[in-house]
Amino acid sequence: MKQENPLKKIHLTRRKFIGYLIGGALAIEGLWVMLRSSGRQDNTQKESVxxxxxxxxxxxxxxxxxxxxxxxxxxxxxxxxxxxxxxxxxxxxxxxxxxxxxxxxxxxxxxxxxxxxxxxxxxxxxxxxxxxxxxxxxxxxxxxxxxxxxxxxxxxxxxxxx
Ligand code: FES
Missing domain, CATH: 2.102.10.10 (Rieske [2Fe-2S] iron-sulphur domain)
Incomplete structure (x- = not known):
C-alpha cells in the first residue's frame, strides 16, 4: 500500500489557507471600495443639530x-x-x-x-x-x-x- 506523504498534505492545506486568506482580504477591500465610492450615507439615524x-x-x-x-x-x-x-x-x-x-x-x-x-x-x-x-x-x-x-x-x- 502506498503511503501518502504527510508533508505534501500539510503544504496543500497551508496553500489553500493562504489562498482563502488573500481571497477574503480582497473581497473585504472590494466591498469597502464599493461602499465608499457609491457615496451612500445614512443620516436618518443621526440626531439633528x-x-x-x-x-x-x-x-x-x-x-x-x-x-x-x-x-x-x-x-x-x-x-x-x-x-x-x-x-x-x-x-x-x-x-x-x-x-x-x-x-x-x-x-x-x-x-x-x-x-x-x-x-x-x-x-x-x-x-x-x-x-x-x-x-x-x-x-x-x-x-x-x-x-x-x-x-x-x-x-x-x-x-x-x-
Ligand atoms: S483638498 Fe484637495 S483640492 Fe481640496
Whole structure:
C-alpha cells in the first residue's frame, strides 16, 4: 500500500489557507471600495443639530453668507431659494474659500474650483460640495449641520424655499 506523504498534505492545506486568506482580504477591500465610492450615507439615524442662521428676510438674493462656526456657506439664489453648502472640500477635506468675485469656491490645498451651486469646475475634486438640510421655522432659517448630504450633481430640487 502506498503511503501518502504527510508533508505534501500539510503544504496543500497551508496553500489553500493562504489562498482563502488573500481571497477574503480582497473581497473585504472590494466591498469597502464599493461602499465608499457609491457615496451612500445614512443620516436618518443621526440626531439633528440645528444651527439658527437668522431670519429669512435678513438674506438678500444672489449672496453668499459664510458661517464658519457651522462650517457651511448659506447661499440665497436669484429666485429666492436657499442652499447650505459644506465648506469641506470633497477631495481631501480642506476648507474651501469663497472667491472674491462671489462666483463660487476655491480650495487652497489643491485648487479645486466649485461653482455657486457647489459643482466641480476644476479637479482634483470629483463631486460637488455636500449640502445640509434646511428647515424654515418661526421665520428663521435653520441648517441641520449633523446631516451632510453627498450628491453627484446639482439638481433644482436641492434648493429650499421659505
Ligand atoms: S483638498 Fe481640496 S483640492 Fe484637495
Amino acid at each position: 440645528l444651527h439658527d442662521a437668522g431670519t429669512v428676510d435678513s438674506f438678500a438674493s444672489n449672496q453668499i453668507y459664510p458661517f464658519t462656526s457651522g462650517q457651511f456657506n448659506l447661499i440665497r439664489y436669484k429666485d429666492g431659494g436657499f442652499m447650505a453648502l459644506s465648506t469641506k472640500c470633497t477631495h481631501l477635506g480642506c476648507i474651501v474659500g469663497t472667491n472674491t468675485d462671489k462666483s463660487g469656491f476655491t480650495c487652497p490645498c489643491h485648487s479645486s474650483h466649485f461653482d455657486i451651486y457647489g459643482e466641480v469646475l476644476a479637479s482634483p475634486a470629483t463631486r460637488p460640495l455636500d449640502t445640509y438640510p434646511i428647515i424654515f421655522k418661526d421665520g428663521h432659517v435653520w441648517v441641520d449641520i449633523a446631516k451632510p448630504i453627498k450628491r453627484q450633481k446639482f439638481e433644482k430640487e436641492q434648493l429650499y424655499y421659505a
